[in-house]
Structures are given as structure tokens and as C-alpha cells.
Amino acid sequence: MENNDIRWKQRFQNFEKAMGHLEDALEIENPDLLQKAGIIQFFEMSYELAWNVLKDYLEEQGFIDVNSPRSAIKKAFEVGLIENGHVWMNLLLDRNLTAHTYDEQKATEVEELIHERYFPLLMQLYQNLKQKIND
Numbered sequence: 001m002e003n004n005d006i007r008w009k010q011r012f013q014n015f016e017k018a019m020g021h022l023e024d025a026l027e028i029e030n031p032d033l034l035q036k037a038g039i040i041q042f043f044e045m046s047y048e049l050a051w052n053v054l055k056d057y058l059e060e061q062g063f064i065d066v067n068s069p070r071s072a073i074k075k076a077f078e079v080g081l082i083e084n085g086h087v088w089m090n091l092l093l094d095r096n097l098t099a100h101t102y103d104e105q106k107a108t109e110v111e112e113l114i115h116e117r118y119f120p121l122l123m124q125l126y127q128n129l130k131q132k133i134n135d
Helices: 004-027 033-060 068-078 085-100 104-134
Strands: none
Touching: 004 033, 004 104, 033 068, 033 085, 033 104, 068 085, 085 104
């Protein structure tokens, strides 16, 4: 049990760094295509770390069968670790759009989704987990 506790906290530190980079990238006004690609890359890292830290935290809490993004997100919603479960599921589906950063219009659409919808969602998770570390 102790090992799992350390694992989620270590992964949280990586999530925290990725979120800092994403937050900095989102502050760029009128990003060009290359900057949008960077924003999308930081989003991908943040998302991957988010669902993995959820998985590790939930396993430390004794939950099993949380080995996929969908199952980890669903369980985190059930136990009140995250809100807006339907938006998280949209994030999961829209994550596939990030592969199209070569298309400037798609990159702009994805960057707007990240800025308006998904960064606040990830930040809420970050704050919830940060609070658990500080408790």
C-alpha cells in the first residue's frame, strides 16, 4: 500500500509540471501553428498524466479495474474526485483530434477546446489532488 501511495504522489509531481507548461503555453496571445502544436503537445502530456495519476490514486484507495482512461475517469467521477463526468468523456473522445495538428484549422479548434473546456477541467483535478497531498 505504501508503494502505491508514493507512486501516485510521484506521478502527481509530473502532472504538476506538465500543467505548469500547459498553463504557460495557453498564455500566448494569438499563437501561430507551431505554438498551437506546442499547446496541444502539453495538453496531451497533461491528459496522459491526469488519467494515470487518477488510476494510481484510485488503486491506492483500494479500487481495482481502473486500468483504462475510461474506467479511471468513471470511477473518479463515482467517488467525487472529479466533476462533470460527461465533459471528461468528451475530453477522452476529443483527445483523438490532437493527432491532426498538421491541419491548421483542426489545430485551432483543438487549441480553443483546450483553452475553454479542457484546461479548466484538468486544473480542477490538479487542485483536488493537490489538496489531498496537503491534507
